[in-house]
Amino acid sequence: MPRALITGIAGQDGSYLAEFLLAKGYEVAGLIRRGRTERYERIAHIQNRLQLFEGDVLDQVSLTGVLQKFQPDEVYNLASQSSVFRSWAEPILTGEINALGVSRLLEAIRSTNPKIKFYQASSSEMFGKVRESPQNELTPFYPRSPYGVSKTYGHFVTVNYRESYGLFATSGILFNHESPRRGLDFVTRKITYGAASIAAGRTQTLVLGNLDVERDWGFAGDYVEAMWSMLQQSVPEDFVIGQGTAHSLRDFLRTAFEHLGLNWEKFVHIDPKFMRLAEVEHVVADCAKAHAKLGWKPRTSFCDLVGMMVDSDVKLLKAQTSPK
Numbered sequence: 001m002p003r004a005l006i007t008g009i010a011g012q013d014g015s016y017l018a019e020f021l022l023a024k025g026y027e028v029a030g031l032i033r034r035g036r037t038e039r040y041e042r043i044a045h046i047q048n049r050l051q052l053f054e055g056d057v058l059d060q061v062s063l064t065g066v067l068q069k070f071q072p073d074e075v076y077n078l079a080s081q082s083s084v085f086r087s088w089a090e091p092i093l094t095g096e097i098n099a100l101g102v103s104r105l106l107e108a109i110r111s112t113n114p115k116i117k118f119y120q121a122s123s124s125e126m127f128g129k130v131r132e133s134p135q136n137e138l139t140p141f142y143p144r145s146p147y148g149v150s151k152t153y154g155h156f157v158t159v160n161y162r163e164s165y166g167l168f169a170t171s172g173i174l175f176n177h178e179s180p181r182r183g184l185d186f187v188t189r190k191i192t193y194g195a196a197s198i199a200a201g202r203t204q205t206l207v208l209g210n211l212d213v214e215r216d217w218g219f220a221g222d223y224v225e226a227m228w229s230m231l232q233q234s235v236p237e238d239f240v241i242g243q244g245t246a247h248s249l250r251d252f253l254r255t256a257f258e259h260l261g262l263n264w265e266k267f268v269h270i271d272p273k274f275m276r277l278a279e280v281e282h283v284v285a286d287c288a289k290a291h292a293k294l295g296w297k298p299r300t301s302f303c304d305l306v307g308m309m310v311d312s313d314v315k316l317l318k319a320q321t322s323p324k
């Protein structure tokens, strides 16, 4: 049985990746932070099939300890302070986790077992103020937030350990991917939960920031397959993963509210407090390399993704109001 360790297993992608690897016959372990038990709901349904180790990417010794105990063949580093918005309020912590955390894990791998295959969760936020469109593996980076800057460090240190030490280290440059398990502070889930709450009569408004942005949104469940596929190649390489289509935030709003028979313009208010100090206005992936070398293509369309998220939030709200 191959063995995989996932940092950030209790997060959105970690939960889908764990499900995917278990279905492939892997023995799966996850790194979890002490005292965060309330956050395990995404993996509750598979928790008895996982080995969970306490640790933190802020702590080198905990990482070495987990690698020694579990002896994985593959490590997926998904642990992150993943909110761009919060990264201005917590720039140092964001750098410690997203940038130096990658160095700590790579060093732990190098000293424990340099044969371990390593996946780093890089981000389209590295393209930031884009230099060309669409963006591919050769597009220069121009990050626009402490988050984007920290991810750019994580990307290059992964490339550096591949080139300096010959590690099988890869970086997946993933564009925004969402799901019913997405955190409520990300705009997609904020919208689908907000629309479902309005439809249920629980609230009358949804307050957002900048609507003049475009993203290349896909389904997280599709994207974890690309992560795994990158580690099954004979040569470690970096890949851009996305849908290849940009949608505006207004498109997202329209699709979500229309799914419930509502007109979004009647409910959405703007509050500058949700605006960013610097904005990533438009990103869209060029995934030609992933299509050609990994044979990977997304299965879920934008409309199906939005519908899935709205339906899930409608169900969630009903469950919250139903008597137990």
Ligand code: NDP
Pocket (backbone or CB within 6 Å): 007, 008, 009, 010, 011, 012, 013, 014, 031, 032, 033, 036, 039, 055, 056, 057, 058, 077, 078, 079, 080, 081, 082, 097, 121, 122, 123, 124, 173, 174, 175, 176, 177, 178, 183
């Ligand atoms: P989530 O925020 O859902 O999950 C992040 C996980 O990291 C959480 O489980 C969190 O643990 C854990 N974590 C945070 N800090 C630490 C730490 N110091 N030590 C150990 N674990 C920690 O993010 P996603 O699942 O959406 O994203 C997965 C990865 O992919 C992240 O690296 C993200 O930056 C990156 N990414 C995501 C994209 C997206 O659109 N979703 C796009 C591109 C990249 P806890 O539960 O304890 O808080």
Ligand code: GDP
Pocket (backbone or CB within 6 Å): 084, 085, 125, 176, 185, 186, 187, 188, 190, 207, 208, 209, 210, 211, 213, 215, 249, 274, 275, 276, 279, 280
């Ligand atoms: P990001 O692409 O990783 O920053 O993902 P988010 O879902 O946090 O934000 C996507 C885009 O939505 C950004 O350009 C935000 O400026 C924009 N946006 C507009 N209103 C909001 C809001 O209320 N919350 C969030 N999180 N983003 C918003």
